[in-house]
Amino acid sequence: xxxxxxxxxxxxxLPDVTEETALTGLGAGLLSIKALTSSDASSFPMSLLYLVAxxxxxxxxxxxxxxxxxxxxxxxxxxxxxxxxAKQLAVEQAQKEVDDEMRLGGEHLWCPNSNAWxxxxxxxxxxxxxxxxxxxxxPDNIRYQNGRxxxxxxxxxxxxxxxxxxxxxxxxxxxxxxxxxxxxPGEGWAxxxxxxETPNSSLSDSDITFLGCxxxxxxxxDCTTWVQSALMTRGTARALDIVDSGKVLFYFGLDRxxxxxxxxxxxxxxxxxxxxxxxxxxxGAAGGKSKVKKEKKSRAEKKNKKMGYGR
Numbered sequence: 444x445x446x447x448x449x450x451x452x453x454x455x456x457l458p459d460v461t462e463e464t465a466l467t468g469l470g471a472g473l474l475s476i477k478a479l480t481s482s483d484a485s486s487f488p489m490s491l492l493y494l495v496a497x498x499x500x501x502x503x504x505x506x507x508x509x510x511x512x513x514x515x516x517x518x519x520x521x522x523x524x525x526x527x528x529a530k531q532l533a534v535e536q537a538q539k540e541v542d543d544e545m546r547l548g549g550e551h552l553w554c555p556n557s558n559a560w561x562x563x564x565x566x567x568x569x570x571x572x573x574x575x576x577x578x579x580x581x582p583d584n585i586r587y588q589n590g591r592x593x594x595x596x597x598x599x600x601x602x603x604x605x606x607x608x609x610x611x612x613x614x615x616x617x618x619x620x621x622x623x624x625x626x627x628p629g630e631g632w633a634x635x636x637x638x639x640e641t642p643n644s645s646l647s648d649s650d651i652t653f654l655g656c657x658x659x660x661x662x663x664x665d666c667t668t669w670v671q672s673a674l675m676t677r678g679t680a681r682a683l684d685i686v687d688s689g690k691v692l693f694y695f696g697l698d699r700x701x702x703x704x705x706x707x708x709x710x711x712x713x714x715x716x717x718x719x720x721x722x723x724x725x726x727g728a729a730g731g732k733s734k735v736k737k738e739k740k741s742r743a744e745k746k747n748k749k750m751g752y753g754r
Contacts, residue, residue, distance in 0.1 A: 455506070457514040466515055469504045473497060473512045478523065542704060549658055552666060553704035554673045561672060564652075565665035584634040584687060585654065585663055586623060592656065592663055594632060595639055596689025597621035624689045631655035631666070631693040631708070633680040643684045651677040651686055657695050657706060674710055683714055 466474050480493040501509045541560075545551040551560040571579045572587035581587075584595040598621045620640055635641055635650040653670040654663055671677065674693055685692055692714060696707035 455510060457510055457517070460511070460514045460518050462518075464511075464515060464518075466512065469500060470508050470512050473500055473504060473509065474515060476500065477512065477516055546704065552657075552669045552673070552706065552708075554669055555704075557672050561669040563664045563669065564667050567663045567665070569661045581663065582634065582636040582652070583639060584636060585626075587661075588623075591660060592626045593623035594626050594654075594689060595621055595634070595687055596624050597639055597687045599640060599642060621687075622689075626656050626660070626663070628656050628658075628660050629695045629697050630691045631670070631695060632688075632690065633677075633686045633692050635686050639687065643681055643686050646681055646686060648677040648681060651680055653677075653680070653692075655693075655695060657697070673708065685714070 465471075476493050476497045480490055480497060504512075542553075545553070545560040550563050550566060552563065553559075554561050565579065567579065567581040567585070569587045569592075572581055572585075572592075586593050586595075600620075632654060634652050634654060635643075635646050636652050638646065638650060641650075651667075652665055653667045655666050656662070657664055657666075667677075670693070680686055680692065683692075690713075691711050693708060693710045696709075
């Protein structure tokens with residue numbers, strides 16, 4: 444009989460409430476705490492604390508007060524949902540404004556791995572390269588000449604004659620082992636700043652810088668910090684023996700520069716298998732088609748294969 448009485452109490456209907464029904468005192472406190480226990484903004488420890496507080500206060504308030512609190516809480520559900528949606532829209536709008544400012548400002552790149560905008564380490568324009576101001580001079584690994592940027596590609600196997608001390612016939616640039624290659628928008632590569640003839644094996648990770656041509660053919664950016672977070676580390680680039688090789692290490696999809704979080708990026712298909720972890724492209728871009736290495740076959744397997752062709 445006692446169990447039946449308890450079941451009747453547990454199933455007691457909620458009292459009828461109107462828009463004018465208001466809670467005061469302990470009931471108002473319970474209503475506030477109940478709203479906090481179901482809030483998405485509350486962390487797990489705080490939600491647990493609110494639940495304990497609600498349980499203790501409900502014992503003090505009594506069942507009738509708790510039923511009234513539950514009824515008022517259900518009545519206000521549509522209002523709470525509308526307020527929550529408004530707050531979410533406000534947050535999304537604020538984030539969109541930040542994204543637009545960062546994307547269009549030309550000094551940041553979005554990194555999905557860290558879920559943050561990362562500031563470019565430097566931006567070099569043709570004015571920086573040809574002007575007299577040395578405050579933002581690009582490294583010797585790139586130069587602006589004949590209306591375009593060029594990147595250094597070293598070739599340490601090249602033999603050059605050193606100029607005579609008394610009457611040199613060659614310039615410093617001509618005596619270097621390598622050449623300058625044209626740069627296309629969307630390309631990214633690795634350099635060792637101002638170490639044009641240093642073998643990769645002699646470089647340290649701190650010597651390596653990642654550059655890219657993102658905005659247009661007249662602008663080069665130092666995106667070292669971003670590349671290390673989004674694509675690969677300096678150590679990986681050094682291990683690939685690609686520093687100052689003149690080869691493209693990664694690409695930017697410039698056709699998406701004005702959309703979403705900005706520009707897509709991906710590692711060159713030639714090096715995609717050497718990325719740090721599974722970090723294909725940013726913004727969901729493909730990491731490029733990796734080259735499948737052919738499995739070496741034994742002589743017997745090769746012979747059997749030829750026999751299968753009727754040879």
